[in-house]
Amino acid sequence: MGEAGDWLKEERRKTLGDWVSVCLSCGLAQRYFEEWEADLPAACPQCSGEMRWRCPSCGARFTSAFTVECEACGGELRPRELFGTPIRKGARPGSRRSGSP
């Protein structure tokens, strides 16, 4: 993740929603706006798997469809393996989280 994609991210936020809900089974991602949260389906429209849009530990929302670890508390948001393939994100050796927001 870098600064290069920030403008694109902003564009997407405007058109598709600020937050994302993901299917724990097939990985389907659905973007939504805060006001849509009450209407989010609990089951995946594609595979009927469990949809998750909040961190089970702290309740933080997700901002990326590829999030596997809560940005707020570092808790696991969903299984790292999907279809037997580990989800990779930018490896940050050493510190798992930065101290300040």
Ligand SMILES: [Zn+2]
């Ligand atoms: Zn699914």
Ligand SMILES: [Zn+2]
């Ligand atoms: Zn959390």
